Amino acid sequence: MLKILRLEYLLNRRQILIVLAIFTAYFAYMVSRIDSPRVFVVSTCIMIGLAMPFTILGREDKFKTSAFVCSLPVRRSTVVLGKYAATWAAIGLGLGYTLLLAAVFPFSKIQVAEILTARSLFVALFLISLIFAVILPFTIRFGLVGIIILLVGFQLLGILALILSHVLGGANNPLRVFIRAVAGGLRTLLTHEATPGFLLALLAVGVAVSAASLFVSRALYVRRDF
Amino acid sequence: MDNAIEITGLRKEYKGFTLEDVTFAVPRGTIMGLIGPNGAGKTTIVKLIMNLIRRDAGEVRVFGRDNLRHEPEIKSRIGFVYDVPRFPEDLRLKTIASAVSAFYEGWDDSRFRDLLEEFRLSPRQVFKKLSHGLKMKFSLAIALAHGADLILMDEPTAGLDPVFRFELLTKLRALIQDERKTVLFSSHITSDLERVADYVTFIHQGRVVFSAAKDEILDTWGVIRAAGDGLRPEDIPGARGFRRTEHSLEVLTSDLAAARRSPLSGTVIDKASLEDIMFFIGKGNAHA
Numbered sequence A: 001m002l003k004i005l006r007l008e009y010l011l012n013r014r015q016i017l018i019v020l021a022i023f024t025a026y027f028a029y030m031v032s033r034i035d036s037p038r039v040f041v042v043s044t045c046i047m048i049g050l051a052m053p054f055t056i057l058g059r060e061d062k063f064k065t066s067a068f069v070c071s072l073p074v075r076r077s078t079v080v081l082g083k084y085a086a087t088w089a090a091i092g093l094g095l096g097y098t099l100l101l102a103a104v105f106p107f108s109k110i111q112v113a114e115i116l117t118a119r120s121l122f123v124a125l126f127l128i129s130l131i132f133a134v135i136l137p138f139t140i141r142f143g144l145v146g147i148i149i150l151l152v153g154f155q156l157l158g159i160l161a162l163i164l165s166h167v168l169g170g171a172n173n174p175l176r177v178f179i180r181a182v183a184g185g186l187r188t189l190l191t192h193e194a195t196p197g198f199l200l201a202l203l204a205v206g207v208a209v210s211a212a213s214l215f216v217s218r219a220l221y222v223r224r225d226f
Numbered sequence B: 001m002d003n004a005i006e007i008t009g010l011r012k013e014y015k016g017f018t019l020e021d022v023t024f025a026v027p028r029g030t031i032m033g034l035i036g037p038n039g040a041g042k043t044t045i046v047k048l049i050m051n052l053i054r055r056d057a058g059e060v061r062v063f064g065r066d067n068l069r070h071e072p073e074i075k076s077r078i079g080f081v082y083d084v085p086r087f088p089e090d091l092r093l094k095t096i097a098s099a100v101s102a103f104y105e106g107w108d109d110s111r112f113r114d115l116l117e118e119f120r121l122s123p124r125q126v127f128k129k130l131s132h133g134l135k136m137k138f139s140l141a142i143a144l145a146h147g148a149d150l151i152l153m154d155e156p157t158a159g160l161d162p163v164f165r166f167e168l169l170t171k172l173r174a175l176i177q178d179e180r181k182t183v184l185f186s187s188h189i190t191s192d193l194e195r196v197a198d199y200v201t202f203i204h205q206g207r208v209v210f211s212a213a214k215d216e217i218l219d220t221w222g223v224i225r226a227a228g229d230g231l232r233p234e235d236i237p238g239a240r241g242f243r244r245t246e247h248s249l250e251v252l253t254s255d256l257a258a259a260r261r262s263p264l265s266g267t268v269i270d271k272a273s274l275e276d277i278m279f280f281i282g283k284g285n286a287h288a
Helices: A002-033 A037-063 A066-070 A076-104 A118-142 A144-168 A174-191 A196-222 B042-049 B071-075 B093-101 B109-118 B132-144 B162-178 B190-196 B214-220 B256-261 B274-282
Strands: B003-014 B017-027 B031-035 B057-062 B078-081 B150-154 B182-187 B199-204 B207-213 B222-227 B239-244 B248-253 B267-271
Touching (some): A002 A037, A002 B093, A066 A076, A076 A118, A076 A196, A118 A174, A118 A196, A144 A174, B017 B042, B017 B182, B017 B199, B031 B162, B042 B182, B093 B109, B093 B132, B182 B190, B190 B214, B239 B274, B248 B274, B256 B267
Parallel strands (some): B031 B199, B078 B150, B150 B182
Antiparallel strands (some): B199 B207
């Protein structure tokens, strides 16, 4: 697996630096405008959770190098494990970098100390796990098109939800109840007291979701023809 | 003689094409050419050996081991050259080599640099800026730098100029001199195979037409040419295909000796080249 990690590093290091340069501009603007640690955590997680898999797996898709990687003396299951590890490493790097930016930018409205709490970090990892767990199997199976399929799918789902909500009418139709429950869950996630039980539950769900995602990705990748 | 590759009953189905019941073996220390027209299934076989695509049935054994169960061990002994090199385009050659070298215990950096020098490549060159021929040379350098026992190449000479094709074929010939290394390469350029191959496997429409020693093929296959319309293909022993023009008939036979013995008047009998065989079976009228 370390060989795959090294391979991913050598193949992607320049692109990751470019992404970090883009992050510098983006987060410079963001930390000058946002003063809520919760909004910062959620938006950062979404940004990093989307950008890093896109960077690493997108390049492979662009240059059609999967066939090259699969011709190396390594099992495909190990290749997938390496991709997960490499993407997590890139995410860790991205998170660390954005926190650094929030801390060093003189015009930053974010108090880094408010973010560097166990709850914020666990919530961040949990959110990234969820984004990551959905995106990676699609990307591993369909390449860049997979991300587009997923995003278009979410857009269509949103449109469908709006139409359904309008058709069903009333404040207590099942769809609105469901959306309120999701929003409530997210609020609870961001405001819940950081008890050890809560943090452990976040960690357990994050690990379980990642493991399920890895399992699905492996099954998809082993079946792929190059 | 033991075999480097043994393929038995291999099957792969695509929409509109099926590779069916492919069986052949590549003896160790030899060069085998896989020939066939475009779309015959050559690349599919190469990919199945490399497990780049999933087989539907059959078995592939490399160095006596199943290629799926022992995938990493087997691939560590294979130098693979793709028809279109699939390296990350924007990287320098030295970066690609550095990424690849960690996977092979037998990687020899000085040998790799010697090969680059021989092919007039610089480690600092960026892959995408190379011509197709130079990309193939780089792929070959990667394939040869880890002391592979089996060199597997898919259409390595396609799109190359005659000078480099000659260099490549000479290199392959030199490679098997120690009788441990084996080469399997697919090509539709029959002259390349006639120059270097010890064995030839001919694939047509997803099936093996024959797999035998090249000299045996060239000794036993022939073309009978006759003017006018007095001769019928079914009169020729071992007829495998024919081409009829307005004024003549050409018949391919896989039993040249029997054809020579039969009383055919007004005919010219020649040995068949691999190109003749590929033409008659691929484009002519195939004959049972």
